[in-house]
Amino acid sequence: MLISRVNLIAYNRVGIAKNSSGISVGYCRNPICPTISNKNSYSDTVSFGIKTPVTNHKEFRMLTKDHVIHCIYCKKPLIYHGTLRDMLARGVFSGPVSEFVKEISPYRDYMKRGQQQVFDQIAKYAEKCPQTHLEEILQLLHQNSIKRLVKTQARIFKLLIEESKKLPPDMQKRFRQFMKVQHKRLYEIPYQEKFNPETFAYKVHKMVQSVPNPELRGYLLRITAPMTTEKFKNPENLIPRELGLQMTSSRIDKLHTAKDFSEYVIYRVQKIGERLDRQDIVRLCRTSQRMIEGKKVIIPFSNKEFLKELAKVELAELRPNPVYYDMLAISRKLPSSNSNMSSFVVKHRYSNSDTIGYQLLKPSITTIEHEQTRTSGGSDALSNCVLACNADNFDRGSMPQYVYLDRWNKKNPQVYFDDVIKISNEENLISPSDIEGQALTLKEQGHVEVDLSALKGGEK
Ligand SMILES: [Zn+2]
Structure with missing residues (x-):
């Protein structure tokens, strides 16, 4: 009191x-x-x-602005989102690469392995040509990277095809069809694909994260958001006036179809992409427009999309057949941009410097991690919430905590707890009872016990 x-x-x-x-x-x-x-x-x-002591998620996350706290899973130090936004606004990523390297070097430890390798290459270039920019370096690295990457991916594709022979005949056929499309993506062969407004909006949402101007960012998010709604599932659907207003900012006299609005939004986004000189955004818009017109397009292979489609669309009905888990295990070997330098370079070969710089650190951004997931009844209380990096938060998804912790050294959570105990003891910024709650939840949900004996002011 x-x-x-x-x-x-x-x-x-x-x-x-x-x-x-x-x-x-x-x-x-x-x-x-x-x-x-x-x-x-x-x-x-x-x-x-x-x-x-902090009382809500925002304050809790913000502790990583001035304190080093390690991710409870991967043990990497966490970077506060605002710090990254601040770098973006100050033009740290878009300036000469020598300046970039000077500012970012202290954060090298925060990066994932793939990003660290890219950063080291960038640092090498910075010594030779300090005035170049990030995007130029990535284009230089691209030629070698793509060859290496495709070689690794093709090898894993072969393993998958081999394993798929164990599938029931009808699924085998469907799986081959799926792999045919993935093969085209991998070798960048044009093919016909239906336009999906939701995927478009999702990609724009990801791309605008590195737009430094907050008003433009907000505008792009607002006009694309309706494309994720039910109304856009069928291109012939008529779009209600209020959604139309959100997309066009003007009153709509006549009702238009989802297809019409999609084309309008693609046009607007492309114009902004051109103004910002964002080749990635412009390319996405051009490809999307071609899809709507029924023309062939090149869609680059995406590791994340592949895993998502494989688990949810292609093999879902197979569960709990062990072949399901075997095939997923093989496909998880596909290189990702967080673990493989070539994968990062190829993924960002059309990105501008702001995006590249942002993406080098984005996987390490501080997020609130619900130990017991909300979907399984976990609460938002700080006793159920710990700090984890963005990449781990995403990778875990709705997996039970003990399953996800299986991938990591069981001593990693102790490093997180030592950090928060220190902050609680020395500065009273975290309540000891919240820390005790987190540890108890970890024991129940993650099946890992941590030592809290250094904590002052706790129950015991
Ligand atoms: Zn992590």
Whole structure:
């Protein structure tokens, strides 16, 4: 009780300091307080001598802005999302590569293996030609990378085809058809594919993350969002007025079809892509327009798409047949951009410098990880939430925690707990009871026990 009153006073003083002296004060619980989006730091509260434990996800994640906390699974240090956005806004990625290397070097340890290898190559180029840009270096690396990558992928394709002989005959036939398309993607052979508005919107959403201008980013997200709705499943569907308004920002007199709106949005996105000189966005729009017109297109192979389609569409009905798991295990050997340099280079060969720089660190962004997943009834309370990197959060999906932890050294979670214990003991920024809750959930959900004996102020 006393603590919360002291906090309240501190909170008011923070507000006064801001108003009278114009000092940028960081820690404000008011969700609409303008200081939230500005330089926001816990260390600012030091001058007031009082720190309070984090109470929500946003504050919890934000701890990684000024503190090193390691991912509970892979043990890599986590990077605060705002730090990355700040680099983007300051033009760290789009400037000369020597400047980029200087700024990013301290974050090399944060990167995944594939990204580290790319970064090391970039650093080499930076010594020779300090004035080049990231995108130019990736284009130079591309020729060698694609040869190496296709060789590895083709080998795994062969293994999959071999394994598929164990499938029931009708599935075998369907699987061959699926692999034919994947083969075309791998060797970049043009073929006919139906336009999927949802996939388009999803790709745009990913691409705009590295657009430095927040208004443009918001605009692109807004006009593409309706394409993920049911209404867009059939190109002949008539689109309701309110969705039309969201996409065109003007009143619609006549109802139009999903196809019409798709073409309109593709056109708008392409124009912005051209203005931003974003070849990846422009290419996506051109390809999408060709799909709508029924023309042949080149779609680059995507490891993630492959795994998703294989598990959900091609083999789903096979479960729990062991062949299902064997085939998934083989396809998981396909190189991903987080583990393989060639894969990263090929994936980003048309990307601009902002995207490349952003993607080097994006897998390491701090995310809130529900130990017991929400889909299985886990709560949002901090006692059920730990910090993990974006890549692990995505990879785990809805897997039970103990299954996912099987991939990792069982000692990794202790590193995370040592970090949060230190922050709790020294700065009172995490409540000891939340840490105890997290450890208990880890024991129940992850079947891993950690040592909390260093924690001060806990139950025991
Ligand atoms: Zn991780």
